[in-house]
Amino acid sequence: MSRIGQAPIAVPAGVEVIINGDSVTVKGKLGELNQVLESGITAKLEDGVITVERPSDDKDHKAKHGLYRALINNMVVGVSEGFSHTLELIGVGYRASNQGQVLDLSLGYSHNFLFAIPSEVKVETTMDKGKAPTVTLTSHDKQLLGAITAKIRSLRKPEPYKGKGVKFKGEVIRRKAGKSAAK
Numbered sequence: 001m002s003r004i005g006q007a008p009i010a011v012p013a014g015v016e017v018i019i020n021g022d023s024v025t026v027k028g029k030l031g032e033l034n035q036v037l038e039s040g041i042t043a044k045l046e047d048g049v050i051t052v053e054r055p056s057d058d059k060d061h062k063a064k065h066g067l068y069r070a071l072i073n074n075m076v077v078g079v080s081e082g083f084s085h086t087l088e089l090i091g092v093g094y095r096a097s098n099q100g101q102v103l104d105l106s107l108g109y110s111h112n113f114l115f116a117i118p119s120e121v122k123v124e125t126t127m128d129k130g131k132a133p134t135v136t137l138t139s140h141d142k143q144l145l146g147a148i149t150a151k152i153r154s155l156r157k158p159e160p161y162k163g164k165g166v167k168f169k170g171e172v173i174r175r176k177a178g179k180s181a182a183k
Contacts, residue, residue, distance in 0.1 A: 005065030009050040009073050012080050017050060019043050024072055028079025030140040031120065035071050039064045043072060050076070078140040085149045086169035089133045090158065096125040096133045103135065107156040107166065115155075121148055134169070 011017055018025040022037045037043060040055040041064050052069040054061040077083075089096055095106040103115040103123055117123045121139040135152065139145040149168070158165035160176045167173060 003066075005052055005054065005062075005069045007069065009052075009069070009076055011045070011048045011050060011076060015076060015080050017045050017076070019045055019050075024075070026072070026075040026079050028076075028140070030079050030082050033075040033079060033141060035068070035075060037068050041065060041068050043068070074142045078142055082138055082140050083142050083145050084136060084138040085145055087135045087137075087149060087152060088167055088169055089135070090167060091156075091164035094133060094164075095127065096135050097127070098123050098125050098135075103152070105135075105152070105155065105166075108164075109156075113155055115152060117148065118144065120144060 014029055016027040018027075022042075023034060024037065024043050025032065025034045039060060041052060041061070042055075043050055043052050050072060052065060052072065054065040089105070089107070091108055093106065093108060097104045098117075101117045101119060101123065103113075103117055103125070105113040105115065107113065117137070120141055121137050121144065124136045124138075125133065126136070127133045137145060137149060153166045153168070156165045158167045158171075158173045160174055161178050163173045163175060
């Protein structure tokens with residue numbers, strides 16, 4: 001049995017859940033999200049609790065059971081509380097700024113990266129003296145937020161020798177010693 005799939009999802013106050021056949025729509029103060037359930041997985045709403053059920057113990061059904069339960073839970077948490085990711089730019093001369101929904105990153109290349117952020121994601125940049133520049137992204141859609149932060153991080157991944165690059169706040173970079181001095 002899927003332990004994740006069996007767990008019920010409590011719907012907080014202010015969140016409206018509409019289950020229409022194989023489509024689940026969740027509305028809240030931060031926005032609206034929709035998910036289509038596949039492979040015979042069904043969702044039921046009873047007394048403010050969502051339960052996800054599978055038709056059989058088939059391997060595919062077991063896998064999708066936990067998946068769709070997690071996706072629906074992320075939707076409920078997203079429209080009620082939201083999600084936030086913070087990226088740090090570690091390196092000399094690395095800068096970040098935003099003009100509305102356009103993120104301007106200077107990451108040590110010959111050119112700056114201009115990154116258009118979708119309207120569902122709010123972007124905020126801070127550059128304090130003596131601290132690494134940070135980019136904070138917030139959204140109600142966890143999948144979209146993760147995709148955007150991964151794309152920004154891929155522009156300059158942290159390297160293991162000096163730790164320079166774009167990293168998540170709190171991420172630990174495994175460091176290497178580098179070359180030893182010659183005799």
